Amino acid sequence: MTSEAAQQPITLYPQLDEAALRAFVAALRSGDTSGLAPARAAEVDQARSLLTFTPVKVPGAADPATGEPALLDAALWRHTGPDPRPVVVMPSPWTDLGWLSYAVQATAFAAKGYNVLAYSARGFGLSGGEVEVAGPLDVEDGTRALDFLIERTPSGVTAAGFLGDSYGSGISQLVAAHDTRVDAVVAMSTWGDLGEAFYENTTRHVASVTALLNAARNARLSQETAAVFADVLNNRNIEATLAWAARRSPLTYADELRERQVPVYFAHAWHETLFPVNQTLRMFEALTGPKRLDLSIGDHSCPEMSGIIGLPNRIWSNAHRWLDQHLRGEDTGIGSEGQILSQVMWNKTLEDRPTWTAVTTRRQRVYLTGGAAGGSLADKPETGWTIEALTGIDTPATVADAIITTGYDEIAGRPKTYPADGISRDVAAVWTGAPQDAVLRLRGIPRLRLSCAAATPRATFVAYLLDVAPDGTGHIVTHAPFTRLQGDPESPYAAEVELQATAYDVPAGHRLMLVADTVDPFYGGANLPRGTLRFGSSDEDPAFLELPLG
Incomplete structure (x- = not known):
């Protein structure tokens, strides 16, 4: 994907109708409401009387x-x-x-x-x-x-x-x-x-x-x-x-x-x-x-x-x-x-x-595990694993198609669909949970903690939490970027990330998917091209995703 996925609007308020607003103001000044819709005309008439x-x-x-x-x-x-x-x-x-x-x-x-x-x-x-x-x-x-x-x-x-x-x-x-x-x-x-x-x-x-x-x-x-x-x-x-x-x-x-x-x-x-x-x-x-x-x-x-x-x-x-x-x-x-x-x-x-x-009534930890074909979200910690992601190549996981307009699509009931199976495990770390037995009511701020290492002092990844349906299509629940600006190359460090707050119902039969990739057109990254980020979990500090439930 390219920066076109984050195409920029020339206005932050595309629903504002300048001509209609100017006609409304002209009627306020003149009293001539003939060009207004009935509701707007009534508002003008009432205001002018007061x-x-x-x-x-x-x-x-x-x-x-x-x-x-x-x-x-x-x-x-x-x-x-x-x-x-x-x-x-x-x-x-x-x-x-x-x-x-x-x-x-x-x-x-x-x-x-x-x-x-x-x-x-x-x-x-x-x-x-x-x-x-x-x-x-x-x-x-x-x-x-x-x-x-x-x-x-x-x-x-x-x-x-x-x-x-x-x-x-x-x-x-x-x-x-x-x-x-x-x-x-x-x-x-x-x-x-x-x-x-x-x-x-x-x-x-x-x-x-x-x-x-x-x-x-x-x-x-x-x-x-x-x-x-x-x-x-x-x-x-x-x-x-x-x-x-x-x-x-x-x-x-x-x-x-x-x-x-x-x-x-x-x-x-x-x-x-x-x-x-x-x-x-x-x-x-x-x-x-x-x-x-x-x-x-x-x-x-x-x-x-x-x-x-x-x-x-x-x-x-x-x-x-x-x-x-x-x-x-x-x-x-x-x-x-x-x-x-x-x-x-x-x-x-x-x-x-x-x-x-009071929005969050309890918190549940799921643990990140490793695997050659990607990791999982499990009930128990697993340590000693490493998942590598090649830097500089984007994936279908991204914040949105565009600022503002994607939000209007969400309001209209058309949230962006993510091809979860199309997220390459070569350029992203992916952890998938088991199908939910019942509706999972996420309420509050999810927290992610995992080990990360890079060959350079500076490194960026973006974490996305997706809701994946049985047919493999996903919707974004929340996300957050993370950048280390300085550190020892190759030395693992603990990355703690608060994902953005959410109120989201994951339906029964759906799975949670956590994705960490290295590029998103919404953010300026610190990675060098064709480098490698290594995610892991240490014995002293097992990697986990903490889910806020309500």
């Missing part, structure tokens, strides 16, 4: 080059009555459409009584400034946007919230950590640790960085941003990049959110390729105030995208319930529900759990 809609320019943080405030392209939904009311600020996703992405949902919030300001992040669309990737200037922009909205709510503000999807979600968390006026946050398809999103287990996420660059092809990147992205793609200045990312990571400022007990609602996808779910889970677990995490089938922003354009959507419904609960003081019931709501692959069952730790 409030005024105005495109505005918000003075943001000063441009470092000119010293003048960067003017942020924005839109204001404003009530003019005498009653104090809650307000919501919505920083845009990573798209040229900017605030336009939120036009339908911002109108829905405004119709319920909120004053709303949606703005395009600096460097995108018609906003001034340069893209800083949620840097200090973006945080200041968020604070100034809140200032702008409060000043235009002369009747008084009862509470203030931030809501964002993707890029806007990270900015929303960071503003809430720095601005004590923020009372609640909604963060969809977000990140907690940006460094881990770029370097997972010290493995570069080259496909996600390329996707971000392609999606921002019309944006104005700051010199620092362009340099950091180039460093990731060219495998240099790792420590400087991680320091840059730490300043842009909500996890760095979790203490501030904990101190004020800021309520935060998260929504995420199990097969997220831009911001893998485990780093968001760590952010979620670091908070001690009111919190909620919706986990869904799909990839980045896919689960919530139908809602952003106004269609019925569980995640956006819960976002409304969250802000109504914490900003309007309504008892929406969401406060008494569990912290975790997870959608199970592939039956789509929704499971409510009180906490993340």
Whole structure:
């Protein structure tokens, strides 16, 4: 397989219909709804009867080059009555459409009584400034946007919230950590640790960085941003990049959110390729105030995208319930529900759990064994074996066919099919379990530990956990990359890997298959071509896969 398997989109939000959104906004301004679908026309009519809609320019943080405030392209939904009311600020996703992405949902919030300001992040669309990737200037922009909205709510503000999807979600968390006026946050398809999103287990996420660059092809990147992205793609200045990312990571400022007990609602996808779910889970677990995490089938922003354009959507419904609960003081019931709501692959069952730790009720170890034709997943440890994999050649085991679009296929019930028998044992290590006697309910984070050795100090492998049907076709359950950046050549070392969290039902009669290969177009590897990785299990430290069950 080639890098075509990870082909990059030119937009991260292919379901957004720019023409339809612009027609909606034009109707908000003019009142002419003749070109809208009946549901959208009714929303416009209701909004115009209650409030005024105005495109505005918000003075943001000063441009470092000119010293003048960067003017942020924005839109204001404003009530003019005498009653104090809650307000919501919505920083845009990573798209040229900017605030336009939120036009339908911002109108829905405004119709319920909120004053709303949606703005395009600096460097995108018609906003001034340069893209800083949620840097200090973006945080200041968020604070100034809140200032702008409060000043235009002369009747008084009862509470203030931030809501964002993707890029806007990270900015929303960071503003809430720095601005004590923020009372609640909604963060969809977000990140907690940006460094881990770029370097997972010290493995570069080259496909996600390329996707971000392609999606921002019309944006104005700051010199620092362009340099950091180039460093990731060219495998240099790792420590400087991680320091840059730490300043842009909500996890760095979790203490501030904990101190004020800021309520935060998260929504995420199990097969997220831009911001893998485990780093968001760590952010979620670091908070001690009111919190909620919706986990869904799909990839980045896919689960919530139908809602952003106004269609019925569980995640956006819960976002409304969250802000109504914490900003309007309504008892929406969401406060008494569990912290975790997870959608199970592939039956789509929704499971409510009180906490993340309650998702996993017990853990089961299966042990990796050796064999000339491949290994197995067994009940008892086996040591002294070695399985070799030739480096530099890809296999049918890969993360996905493409960022974003594979996630939409999953939501539609068409998950990628893997030819399990077509994975060459010459270029991958493969361990297969026995057919399941009953449904195996995987819930949580699988953990892998095994011995690995290479002829070079640097080495990479990617571990995939597959569900294989009796006909030999497989579906991916979860995966994770692993890279050793330095070590003694030929000396075995223990590789410990947390695979990405999952909620997956393996049907009776199906088998688990663990694959470790040396190439995936989603990642930048450290292997030399035509080398060899040797996987094994020592007497002192038997190799195992720990399965989270629930």
